Amino acid sequence: MSEPIKVDIWSDVQCPWCYIGKRKFEDGAAQFGGDVEVEYHSFELAPDTPVDFDGSPKDFLSQRKGIAPDQVDMMLDRVTSIAKSVGLDYDYDHVHQTNTIKAHELLHFAKSKGVQLEMKEALLKAYFIDGGHVGRVADLAVIAASIGLDHDEVVEALEAQTYLADVKADVAQAQAYGIQGVPFFVIDGKYGISGAQEAAAFAGALEQARSERDAS
Amino acid sequence: MTDVTATPFTMVGDPEAAACVGDSCLIPEHHSQAEVNRQLDADLV
Numbered sequence: 001m002s003e004p005i006k007v008d009i010w011s012d013v014q015c016p017w018c019y020i021g022k023r024k025f026e027d028g029a030a031q032f033g034g035d036v037e038v039e040y041h042s043f044e045l046a047p048d049t050p051v052d053f054d055g056s057p058k059d060f061l062s063q064r065k066g067i068a069p070d071q072v073d074m075m076l077d078r079v080t081s082i083a084k085s086v087g088l089d090y091d092y093d094h095v096h097q098t099n100t101i102k103a104h105e106l107l108h109f110a111k112s113k114g115v116q117l118e119m120k121e122a123l124l125k126a127y128f129i130d131g132g133h134v135g136r137v138a139d140l141a142v143i144a145a146s147i148g149l150d151h152d153e154v155v156e157a158l159e160a161q162t163y164l165a166d167v168k169a170d171v172a173q174a175q176a177y178g179i180q181g182v183p184f185f186v187i188d189g190k191y192g193i194s195g196a197q198e199a200a201a202f203a204g205a206l207e208q209a210r211s212e213r214d215a216s
Numbered sequence: 217m218t219d220v221t222a223t224p225f226t227m228v229g230d231p232e233a234a235a236c237v238g239d240s241c242l243i244p245e246h247h248s249q250a251e252v253n254r255q256l257d258a259d260l261v
Contacts, residue, residue, distance in 0.1 A: 015236040045236050079241070082234075178223045181237035192225030195233030205228050 004035035005209050008186040010043040010174050011120075013103045013134050016079045016090065019124045021183040021196035023086040028202025034210055039111070040120050042104035042170035043182045051135040053097045060097045083128070090128045098135030101167065106140050108163035109154060110147075118147045188213075 009025070011018040029036045046064075053060065061072045080090045103123050110119030126132030126143050133139040137158045145151040157163065174184070185193040185202070188209035193201060234241075 012236065016241050017234045017236050020234075045238060045241075075241075177225075181235035183235065186225060190226060192223050192227045193229045194227065194231070195229075195235035197229040197233045201229035201233075208228075 002035070002213065004037040005188050005206055005213075007036055007038045007188075007206075008041055009038060010041045010170070010179055010184040011182050012043050012045045013100045013123045013127055014095075014097070015043075015045055015182050016083065016128065017196040018183040019088055019128055020079075020083055020086055021185075022120075022124065023088065024196055024199045025183075025185065025202045027086075027199035028197075029206065031199055031203040032206040032210075034206065036206065038117060040107055040116055041173065042107065042167040043174055043179070043184075044100060044104070044167075044171060045182070047099070047101065049097065049099045051099045051102075053099075055097060057092055057095050057097050088128065091131060094131030095127065096131070096133045096135070098133060100134060101164070102137055102140055102158050103134045104167040104170075105158055105161065105163040106144060106154065108166040109157045110144070110149065112163075113149060115147060115149065119144065119149075122147050 007025075007029075009022075011022070049060075055063070058069060058072045058076065061067050061075070062069050067075075076092045080092060083090045107116055107119055107123070110116045122143050123134050127134045132143060134143070137155055140158060141151045141154040144154040177186075179194075181194065183194075183196065185205075187193065187202075187205045190209060190212070191205045193205060
C-alpha cells in the first residue's frame with residue numbers, strides 16, 4: 001500500500017477564506033479518492049491584535065484598513081454568501097475579533113494528541129459560526145474539551161506556552177517559503193496552491209502528485 | 217492574493233483565488249461574480 005499524499009496547509013483561525021478553502025479542499029480530496037494526510041501549520045494574519053479587541057470585525061476593518069463601514073458590510077455580506085455556498089453559516093454579528101496565537105498553540109497541542117484536524121474544525125466553527133472566543137485560554141480549553149481533550153491539561157499547556165516555539169517555527173517556515181497569504185496548500189512537497197480554490201484544483205493537484213509517484 | 221514568486225513549489229490553480237493577506241481578506245471581483253453565477257445556475261438567487 002502506498003504512502004498517503006501529504007498536504008501541508010498554512011492557515012489562520014480568523015481567516016474567512018481558510019474555512020471556505022478547507023471545505024473546498026475536503027471536497028477536492030473526496031473527488032481524488034486516494035489517501036491524504038493533512039497537517040495544519042500556523043499563520044498569524046494580525047499578530048498585534050489584542051486578545052480582548054473591543055469591537056467587531058467591522059470595527060476592526062474600519063479602524064485598521066480605513067474602509068468605510070458600509071463597504072465593510074458589503075464585503076462581509078459577500079464572504080458570508082460565498083461561505084453559505086459551501087455549507088457554512090458565518091455569523092459576523094457575533095464574531096469576536098481577537099489574537100489567535102493561543103489558538104495556534106492549541107492546534108499544536110492537539111496535533112501532539114492526534115486530533116489536530118478535529119481541533120481545527122472546532123476552532124473555525126467556534127469563531128465563524130458559534131460566536132465563540134478563540135483568543136482566551138479559558139474559552140479555548142472549553143472548545144478543546146468539546147472534542148475530548150483534557151481541559152486542565154490544555155490550560156496548563158497554553159499558560160506555559162509549551163507550543164509557542166512550534167507556532168513561531170511554522171510562521172518562520174511560511175516566511176521562508178514566501179507565503180504571504182492564506183490559506184496556502186502544499187501538496188506532497190511539490191505543488192503550491194494559494195487561496196480558496198475550487199475543489200477541482202485540489203483534486204487535480206492530488207492526482208498529479210499520485211501520478212508522479214506511480215511513475216517514479 | 218499571495219505573491220508566490222519566492223515559493224519553491226510549482227504553483228497550480230487560479231492565481232487570483234481569494235485569500236487573506238495581512239489583516240485584509242479581499243474578495244476578487246471575478247470570484248464573487250463566479251459564485252453569484254453558480255448560485256443563479258442552482259436557482260439559489
